[in-house]
Amino acid sequence: MKAVIVKPGEKGATFSDVEIKEDQIKGEEVKIKTLRVGICGTDRGIVNGKLDFARPPAGYNFLVLGHEGLGRVEEVGDKVTSLKEGDLVVPVVRRGCGKCLNCKIGRQDFCETGEFVEAGIRGMHGFMREEFVDDAKYLVKVPRDLGELAVLAEPLSNVMKAFDELIFIQKRSIWHCEDSSYGCRNATIIGSGPIAQFFAMTFEANRFNVTMLNRRDPNEIEEKISRTVGYKFVNTSNGLDEVPESDVIVDTSGYPSAFIPLIKKLKRNGALILFGTVGGEKSEITSDMITKFVEYNIVVIGSVNASKLNFEEGLSYLSLWKARYGDVLRSMITKVVKPEETQSAVLDKAKGSIKTIIEWD
Amino acid sequence: MKAVIVKPGEKGATFSDVEIKEDQIKGEEVKIKTLRVGICGTDRGIVNGKLDFARPPAGYNFLVLGHEGLGRVEEVGDKVTSLKEGDLVVPVVRRGCGKCLNCKIGRQDFCETGEFVEAGIRGMHGFMREEFVDDAKYLVKVPRDLGELAVLAEPLSNVMKAFDELIFIQKRSIWHCEDSSYGCRNATIIGSGPIAQFFAMTFEANRFNVTMLNRRDPNEIEEKISRTVGYKFVNTSNGLDEVPESDVIVDTSGYPSAFIPLIKKLKRNGALILFGTVGGEKSEITSDMITKFVEYNIVVIGSVNASKLNFEEGLSYLSLWKARYGDVLRSMITKVVKPEETQSAVLDKAKGSIKTIIEWD
Amino acid sequence: MKAVIVKPGEKGATFSDVEIKEDQIKGEEVKIKTLRVGICGTDRGIVNGKLDFARPPAGYNFLVLGHEGLGRVEEVGDKVTSLKEGDLVVPVVRRGCGKCLNCKIGRQDFCETGEFVEAGIRGMHGFMREEFVDDAKYLVKVPRDLGELAVLAEPLSNVMKAFDELIFIQKRSIWHCEDSSYGCRNATIIGSGPIAQFFAMTFEANRFNVTMLNRRDPNEIEEKISRTVGYKFVNTSNGLDEVPESDVIVDTSGYPSAFIPLIKKLKRNGALILFGTVGGEKSEITSDMITKFVEYNIVVIGSVNASKLNFEEGLSYLSLWKARYGDVLRSMITKVVKPEETQSAVLDKAKGSIKTIIEWD
C-alpha cells in the first residue's frame, strides 16, 4: 500500500508503495482506513534525522511515519463489541512494555522500563498509510459531532495528561480559590504553537486567567484565537513587565532560556510544567532560584505522552470548544496537504502556520 | 528574663536580660518553661547577618533566637483541655497570615501571602529564653517515652512534610513496587547533616534503599548511624559510579552544583526534592536535562516548613527510631551547651558535628 | 417586587408583591434580573409544608422560593471585574457558615456546622422574584452558547459533586479499565427524573455503560433521551434479571426498598451513591449484606449540594451535551410556566414530566 516512510540513517520522507504484513482481521482486531494525519515537531525531528530514538519495527528497514491519526473502521474482528464499521476512531500512540506496573494498568504514558513502542516514532509503524490494523483497545471512538476535527485529539491528549497531573499534584495544598473555582489563578503559556494553544484553551475552559507569551506579536490567526477564547498575548521581546505573577507556567519551547527568566514570576505554591524538548542549549541557574523553589513550595512537572483516558478527555474538550468557539479549532488547521506532499509539508514549516494535516481520503 | 537575642544590622548573638510583655495566662494560653533548644543553619544565617528576612516582632528592637524548642508546661489557661502542668511540649514555628486559604485551615507551611511570622526567625520571638507563652493549638504534646529527644521534632517535622508531599505527588502514577511496598525504590540523599540523616531514616523506615552522599568519607558518628540504620554512605569526591540509579534524590545542600550532576541518575517517574537553601552559586543546565525531565515524567519538589500534623508524625518516628536504633538519635546530638555559650556554639560549627543543643534547665 | 413566596406553617405558594430591602449596588455586588427558575422536588416539599428545615431569612415572615436560578446582570458594583452588564449568570445556592474549615475555603457543600443558608430553602430568599442582588463570588458566568439551558446548571451541579467525589474515592484502588478508561464499568441509575438523567449523561460522557431503572416502561421523552444518549432503560417491575452487575449504583429515589434489592448486583470495589431523600419508609437489611460490603470493599457515598466549581463543570457538560445530543436537553424541559402559575406547576407534577421551568422575562 501507499505510505509515507522514513529510513534509518537517511534524511527525508518518501511517499512509496510498501508491503506491510497483515493477516486477516480476527478477535479484537480492527481494520481502519486512514482519513487524516497531523504533522508535528516530532515528525520534523524524525525526517531531519535528529531524533536518535526513531526506529523501524522489527523486521522492517523502514518506518511508516505519522502518530496523529484519524480513521474510519472498515472491518472488525469477531470479538470487537465497542466499535462497528463506519465509526471514526483515533489510535493511541504509545504501546506499553507489558512489564512495568504502569503499563500493566494501561498507563504506558508512565512506562518505567522505556521498552514501549510508539506508532510512527519508535518500533511501530505509524498512520501515514492507506489503512492499518489495530486492537480495539487502542482505538478511541470519536463522537458524531466532531468529524475530522478529531485529528487534533492526539496532540491535545498530551496536554490533557499534563493538565490532569497538575490538578492532581496541586491538591498537595489548597490551590483553588476562595469560591472553590480556579478563577483567581493565572496560567502563563510559553509558545504559541498548537500545544500552547491547547494549553491556553484548557486553562481557559477551567476558568484560569491565561496569558500566552512569544518573542513577537501574534499573527492574524493567533490574534483571532486569543480574542475568541479570551486570553492575553504578550510579546516578551519587550521585556516581562506585562507578564502577570503566575500560579502556573507552561513551557512548550524546551529552551531553558525561555522559562528561566520567568521563574521570578512564579507565585508561592506555583507549578512549572515542562513540555517542550529541543537540543543543544545551555543556560544558567542560580542557587537563589533554588532557594525560591524551596521557600515557595514550587513544583516542576515534566510531562510526556498520554493515556487512552486522556484521548477521551481531549475529544470532549474538542466538542466543547467547537460548540463555544465556532471555527476556531478549524482555523488552527492552517494547511491541508496530500500524502505525496508530506515531505515538503514536514520540512517547510510556513511562518505563522499552526497545524498541518494530511488528507488521505 | 534571660534570653539569647540578635539585633537587626548587628552580627552575633548575646545572652542578655530582656523584657518581654506577657500578661496573665488566660483562655487557650499556656506558659512553658524552656528545657532544650536546638541550633540549625538558619540560626547560623541569622547570627551571621546573612538572612535578610530575619526581623524582630513589632515593638521590639531585638529578636529572641531559637525555633527548635522543647519545654515543660508550667501553667495553663482556663480553656485549655489538651495539656496540663508537667506535660512536655514542642512549639510549632510558623504562624499563619490568617488571610489565605492554607493558613485558614492550619497549613501555614503553604502560606500564600508570605505574611506569616516564624518564631525566632521573623516577626516573633523564638524559644531561647527562660519561658514563653503560647496558644495551646501551637503546642504539640510529647509522648512520655521520648523526653528530651523531642527537641529533634522541629527539624524532623520539615522532613515529614517533604516526605508526605513526595508520597502524595507520586500517586500520579503507580510508584509502589510489585508487592505494594517501596522496597524496590532507591532514595539518594545529598548531604549528611541532621536533615539528611532524618531523610535517610524516614526513607529507611518506609523500606526504601537509601544512599547518602557527601564529598568525603563518613566521620565516626555518620559511620555508626548509617551502619545501625542500614544505609550506604558514598564519597562522591571519587565520582558518581557508586551512586545507584535513583527513584528519588533529596538535595539538602542547596547547591545546584551538588544535584545537577545527579540528574543523570534519576529514573523514569522519579522525583528530585529540593530542601537546602544557600546563596551565591551559579550552575549550568542544558536543554538535554530539560528533555530528560519531560521524557521521564520527572517532578521537582521544593519544600519548606511543616504543619502541626508533621510535628506529630515526627514524634512518632522519633519513638520508633528510639525503639529500633537504641542510642542513634542521642548520638546525633554531638554537642550540648549552656545558653550563655550559644553564640560560639552557633558560629563555631565543629567539624563532624551533627546537632548542637542548648540545655536550659 | 413580584415574587413567589411561602410562609412558615402555611401550605401553598403565592405570587405576591413583596418588599425586600436592597441598598444601592456597591463593591462586589451585582444586580440580576431573573430570567428562568427551575422547579424541583425540594420546592414541592417546601410548598407542601413537609420540609421542616425551610425557613425565611431573619427579619422576614415569608421566604421567596426558588433555588434553580438563571438571570442577566443589570448592574455591577465598582469592585466587580469578573462580570459585566448583559452577562448571563447562575447563582450558587448554599452560602457557608463562615466558621468551619470547609466553608472558609469555598466548600460549603461540606459545611460541618450545619449553619449555612440556602437560597429559596433556608434562611435566604430564593430566585423566584423579578430581580435580586448577590455577591459576584456566588455568581457563575454562563458561556455564550448555552442561553436559557443554563437554568439546568443548578440541579446538574449536585450531580457533578457526587460524580467527582465518586471518582476521587475510587482512586483508593485501581478502578479504571485495562486501557485506562472507564469503558468497562457499569453504572446503574435508580430513577428517571432530571437528576437521574443527568447522572446517566455524566456517566455516558465518561464512557461508562449506563442502565437506568424504573418500575415502569420509559415514557416517550425518556425513550428519546436514552436512545440519543445511548443508555439502556430497564423496567424493574418484572424483576432484576436485566440489571447488569454494576460497578456503581446511584439511588435518586431515597427509598431503601429501591436500592436494597440491588445490593446483590454490586461488584467488588463497587460504590453505592445515595442522592435521594424521602421520608417515612422502613426497610430491612441483613448481616449478609453487611458481610458483602466488607468482603467486597464496597463504599456507600451520601452526597448533597455542590460547590461553585461544580456549577462551572456542569455548564461545560451542558455545552458538550448540547453539541452532541441536539435538542435532548431542551426536551428535558417538559413544561414552561409563568410565575403566576408556580403553585399549580409545583403541586401538579404531570405524569411523565421531567423538568418544569418558570419563565420570568
Next chain:
Amino acid sequence: MKAVIVKPGEKGATFSDVEIKEDQIKGEEVKIKTLRVGICGTDRGIVNGKLDFARPPAGYNFLVLGHEGLGRVEEVGDKVTSLKEGDLVVPVVRRGCGKCLNCKIGRQDFCETGEFVEAGIRGMHGFMREEFVDDAKYLVKVPRDLGELAVLAEPLSNVMKAFDELIFIQKRSIWHCEDSSYGCRNATIIGSGPIAQFFAMTFEANRFNVTMLNRRDPNEIEEKISRTVGYKFVNTSNGLDEVPESDVIVDTSGYPSAFIPLIKKLKRNGALILFGTVGGEKSEITSDMITKFVEYNIVVIGSVNASKLNFEEGLSYLSLWKARYGDVLRSMITKVVKPEETQSAVLDKAKGSIKTIIEWD
C-alpha cells in the same frame, strides 16, 4: 510434618502428620520455620464448618489452618536478596488472581475477580505447620526490636488498610482540624476484641479522641489497655448517652443491630467503617437514616484484607506501641497454647480473652 488441619465437610481441627509436596528451595523461594501462629474468628468459623469459602489447595483433601503467622528464615533461594537465614518474617495471607489490575500491582486486597487464594483459608495451606516455603515477595521482614510480638502483624495489617483508606477517602473534604492535626476528631469503636483494640490504638496514635463500646463493662485487661493507651470505654447496655458525637464509627461486630442505633451519633462528613462479618441477623433501616447519609455527606466503607505495605505499617505501629505502652501488646496475648491444643483453643474462647497464640518452637 506435623500440622493443624481441617477437612471439608468435617467439623474440628486435628494435629496430624501430613505430607506436603515441597521441592528444593530455589530462585526467590524461602524456607521458614514456624514460630508463632495467632488464632482468630475466621479460624473459629472454619473449624466450626461455618465458612463455606474455606477449602483445601488443589490436590489435597485437607487444609492446613492458620493465617496469622510468624517464622524464622531457615534457607533462602539463590535469587533472594532481601532476606537471610535467621531473619524473622511474617507471611502475607492473600495471593492475587494474577488477572485483575489490582492483583497485577500487588493490591490483591482489592482483587476484583475473587479468584485469589488465602493461606489457611481458601485454596492454600496455612502456617500451622512446622515449616513452609514461600516466595520472598510475600514475606515481610520483622524489625529486630519486635520479636514474637510480630505475630500480631497480620490482624493489625487489616486495620492499617481500613485506616489508610479512611484517611484517603476523607480527603474529599477538609477533615483535619484547625491546627492540621486530627486532635478534634472523635473515633468510636464498636467491640473490644483484638481488631477493636488495634483500631483504638491506631486512632489514638493519630491523636483522635477514642471511645470503645461494648454491651458490658470492660474486663481487667481491657481496663488496663484503655487506661494505658488513653481511651474511654463505654458500656452501652445502659444506653448511648455517653457515646460522643462521632466523626468516624468503626464496627468490628458485623451486627447491623450494633451500629444502626449509632448512626444518629455520626457527624457531618463522617464515616462508618464496616469491618466485622457475622451471619444470620436482620435489622431495620429507615429512609430518615438514608436522608441523613445524604444531607450529611456520610460515607460507609466496607474494608477487607491488607496489602504487604499494610503489614510493614503494622510492624512500625507495633514497635511504636511497644515503646510507648510497655507490655500492653503482650498483655493482649491472653493465652499461649501448644500446637496439639489448637482445636480446644479455637473452640473454647475463654471469656475475657483477647488473643490466643500457638507456640511452635
